[in-house]
Amino acid sequence: MQISQALAFGGPYRAGGLVLAVMIGAILGCSSEPAKFEPNRIAMYKAELSLGTKLDPTYQVQPIEKILTETFGTPDKPDLSLWDPKKLVPDLAEERADIQTEYDEIKAELDKALKDPDLDPEDRADIEADLADVKKDLDAVDKQIAAVEGLVQLDMLQMAAGPYGSAEDGTPRGLYRQHCVHCHGITGNGAGPTAAFLNPYPRDFRLGKFKWKSTTTGAPPTHDDLKRVITNGVPGTAMPSFKLLPAEEIEALTQYVTYLSLRGELERNLILDFSDIDVAVLKPAGMQSEEEKEYVESLSADELKEEQTGLKEELAELSDPEIFLPDYLAPIVTKWAFADKNVTDVPEKPEVVLDESIVHGRDLFFKKGGCATCHGQSALGDGQTAEMFYDDWTEEYYDPKNPEHLEEFLALGALPPRKLQPRNLRLGNFRGGRRPVDVYWRIRNGIEGAKMPAAQQLTEEEIWHVVDFVRKGLPYDSLSQPPEHVQENVRVRN
Amino acid sequence: MKHATIGMLFLLFVGFTVDQAAAQWGTVTGQFVVKGNVVLLKPLVVTKDNAFCGNQLNDPLLTVGPKNELQDVALWLYLDRGDKAPTPHPMYAALAKKQVDVVNRGCLYEPQVALAVTGQNVKFSNQDPIAHNFKVEGFANGGLNNLVPAAGNFVHAFNDEERYPMNAGCTIHPWMKSFIVVRESPYMAVTDNLGNFKIENLPVGKHKLQIWHGKSGVIKEVTLGGKTLKDRKGVIEINVQPGQNNLGVITVDAAKL
Numbered sequence: 001m002q003i004s005q006a007l008a009f010g011g012p013y014r015a016g017g018l019v020l021a022v023m024i025g026a027i028l029g030c031s032s033e034p035a036k037f038e039p040n041r042i043a044m045y046k047a048e049l050s051l052g053t054k055l056d057p058t059y060q061v062q063p064i065e066k067i068l069t070e071t072f073g074t075p076d077k078p079d080l081s082l083w084d085p086k087k088l089v090p091d092l093a094e095e096r097a098d099i100q101t102e103y104d105e106i107k108a109e110l111d112k113a114l115k116d117p118d119l120d121p122e123d124r125a126d127i128e129a130d131l132a133d134v135k136k137d138l139d140a141v142d143k144q145i146a147a148v149e150g151l152v153q154l155d156m157l158q159m160a161a162g163p164y165g166s167a168e169d170g171t172p173r174g175l176y177r178q179h180c181v182h183c184h185g186i187t188g189n190g191a192g193p194t195a196a197f198l199n200p201y202p203r204d205f206r207l208g209k210f211k212w213k214s215t216t217t218g219a220p221p222t223h224d225d226l227k228r229v230i231t232n233g234v235p236g237t238a239m240p241s242f243k244l245l246p247a248e249e250i251e252a253l254t255q256y257v258t259y260l261s262l263r264g265e266l267e268r269n270l271i272l273d274f275s276d277i278d279v280a281v282l283k284p285a286g287m288q289s290e291e292e293k294e295y296v297e298s299l300s301a302d303e304l305k306e307e308q309t310g311l312k313e314e315l316a317e318l319s320d321p322e323i324f325l326p327d328y329l330a331p332i333v334t335k336w337a338f339a340d341k342n343v344t345d346v347p348e349k350p351e352v353v354l355d356e357s358i359v360h361g362r363d364l365f366f367k368k369g370g371c372a373t374c375h376g377q378s379a380l381g382d383g384q385t386a387e388m389f390y391d392d393w394t395e396e397y398y399d400p401k402n403p404e405h406l407e408e409f410l411a412l413g414a415l416p417p418r419k420l421q422p423r424n425l426r427l428g429n430f431r432g433g434r435r436p437v438d439v440y441w442r443i444r445n446g447i448e449g450a451k452m453p454a455a456q457q458l459t460e461e462e463i464w465h466v467v468d469f470v471r472k473g474l475p476y477d478s479l480s481q482p483p484e485h486v487q488e489n490v491r492v493r494n
Numbered sequence: 495m496k497h498a499t500i501g502m503l504f505l506l507f508v509g510f511t512v513d514q515a516a517a518q519w520g521t522v523t524g525q526f527v528v529k530g531n532v533v534l535l536k537p538l539v540v541t542k543d544n545a546f547c548g549n550q551l552n553d554p555l556l557t558v559g560p561k562n563e564l565q566d567v568a569l570w571l572y573l574d575r576g577d578k579a580p581t582p583h584p585m586y587a588a589l590a591k592k593q594v595d596v597v598n599r600g601c602l603y604e605p606q607v608a609l610a611v612t613g614q615n616v617k618f619s620n621q622d623p624i625a626h627n628f629k630v631e632g633f634a635n636g637g638l639n640n641l642v643p644a645a646g647n648f649v650h651a652f653n654d655e656e657r658y659p660m661n662a663g664c665t666i667h668p669w670m671k672s673f674i675v676v677r678e679s680p681y682m683a684v685t686d687n688l689g690n691f692k693i694e695n696l697p698v699g700k701h702k703l704q705i706w707h708g709k710s711g712v713i714k715e716v717t718l719g720g721k722t723l724k725d726r727k728g729v730i731e732i733n734v735q736p737g738q739n740n741l742g743v744i745t746v747d748a749a750k751l
Binding site for chain 1: 541542543575624625627628629631632633635636637638639640641642643646648657665666667668669711712714724726727
């Protein structure tokens with residue numbers, strides 16, 4: 001990266017650029033360290049705070065990293081070799097095998113019958129109908145398995161992963177590092193080099209939570225939801241549109257974001273479970289807390305040995321793919337693969353006179369909808385004055401009621417907390433998209449990770465009224481009353 | 495005729511086992527008391543809807559009785575990894591069908607700590623004349639954030655066990671916070687305004703209970719029967735005898751809260 005920048009000096013400075021490049025190369029060494037996924041130190045520290053002791057590097061931190069590498073590979077080389085549908089969705093795989101057996105039997109029956117010259121056409125039709133039924137079941141199960149297998153595909157991930165460039169056959173490589181990494185970071189932790197300068201901060205994928213989606217609160221986004229955000233960008237934020245990329249590259253990036261989210265979620269769950277195991281008896285003396293030390297000293301040599309053996313077995317079990325694939329990865333993967341099930345259907349927008357709909361919408365905005373409580377009486381987003389108003393990504397490490405550990409989290413790479421602002425609806429700018437359906441989803445489902453609640457109390461028709469009011473019934477500030485610019489007399493000021 | 499006899503025998507058999515089992519249950523009671531000076535929390539500052547909510551509210555996160563009895567301590571059956579929960583007493587089948595109520599009243603939650611088994615219906619209702627919302631953050635369960643207008647309600651069931659209580663809060667009124675314990679096993683309790691709790695009909699034998707309070711998280715140190723018990727996960731072991739098992743006063747050091 002640095003070398004190519006140095007060369008860009010060009011022209012009369014080319015030689016200087018080359019010298020500089022060689023110098024940088026000499027200082028850094030020609031082969032830099034391969035990219036690594038950062039461990040989720042914030043989640044680990046949070047676990048340590050609640051436990052009152054440090055996590056053990058050998059028995060807790062390293063096994064988590066090992067599992068993650070086995071399951072996902074590295075930023076340069078994604079690896080899905082453990083992703084076997086038989087382990088991830090054993091029920092489906094079994095069901096498929098059963099239906100396949102049934103299908104083969106009927107098929108054999110049919111083949112046999114067809115050899116019979118006196119075959120009754122009606123019998124033949126019956127068997128064929130049976131076969132068609134079973135085939136339908138088979139297709140249905142196949143479709144579900146395909147959803148699991150298609151969630152992230154190795155060839156797609158390879159396009160997005162690794163350093164920027166292209167493969168021998170010309171397919172792109174390193175799309176994520178080309179387009180995303182400077183904001184979202186190698187690990188997808190939303191803490192890339194530019195993150196601190198952006199407002200809002202880039203999304204941290206590791207919670208698996210996304211705002212601009214069609215599914216209900218608590219459910220992951222669908223593949224199409226993520227793709228829409230990558231394609232259109234997020235208006236009013238630093239997230240640009242990638243509409244000009246070829247469809248295949250957008251697909252690769254969508255899958256890579258999914259991949260990083262799944263990895264992040266698995267990591268958080270593993271941290272939770274590994275930190276829950278009390279490894280005091282295995283910790284080197286210097287690492288133990290007072291409490292742990294006291295406990296270990298209270299054990300006899302035999303007891304200590306017995307506990308150590310038992311604990312090692314337990315830890316080995318957790319690190320076994322036969323255990324962690326079905327117990328930890330499978331629930332996350334199925335949740336994502338079948339996200340479509342949680343999509344909120346949007347009924348057709350009823351034919352209404354717009355002005356009337358806006359009047360209804362305004363009424364709902366102030367009364368039944370409760371929108372004005374946060375978005376403000378004039379929809380400028382100034383209704384919420386509370387201090388304790390932070391999004392879920394911030395609340396991962398910042399508790400406004402107990403801010404005493406903030407400095408430590410910041411030292412671990414957390415970004416300084418910023419208060420959440422209810423949206424100013426008079427900018428004509430909607431981050432999740434301004435199509436009626438986008439606004440409908442926001443109102444019906446609320447906004448994941450933010451404070452916006454789901455308006456489950458409103459009927460479909462009422463939501464459409466609010467949509468009309470928000471989109472068409474509010475004056476846009478730039479059009480209504482642009483603030484007058486008064487030339488400042490610099491000399492007078494100074 | 496033959497069937498009838500078999501049926502009768504079967505009934506007798508069932509009756510016998512139930513009867514036999516009845517002797518094998520024990521009910522555990524106890525009382526949590528804080529030792530030392532309880533420093534009450536600063537009142538919550540109301541930043542919104544003051545006309546209805548007032549300007550200040552007592553913080554329900556830490557409530558003690560007249561003699562420092564500790565309210566809202568939650569206890570639940572703790573299982574080591576791989577252990578299976580005992581089959582619950584038949585009385586719990588009916589209880590699981592009952593609805594758990596979480597109510598917004600006076601810009602606070604009632605109760606402060608609600609208990610539900612997985613799949614049990616929880617009814618969130620708003621008895622205030624202003625809109626509230628329930629934002630519930632689960633770890634195993636997907637999140638939830640529904641607006642509940644004045645006098646409105648909604649029902650939701652949490653299907654996955656949560657290792658620790660979920661936070662439930664109102665985002666419109668951010669001082670409003672409460673907790674929901676969701677466990678697969680119905681053996682759990684929360685202490686009342688006099689610090690008392692009761693877990694009915696545990697199978698006789700050794701069990702582990704995890705002790706938790708909203709202020710401290712798991713309670714890592716308690717004194718029970720003159721003995722100080724320390725555990726970083728707040729787990730105590732009890733031996734349940736048939737009938738009543740009163741653990742007596744369990745003290746928690748004020749400094750540890």
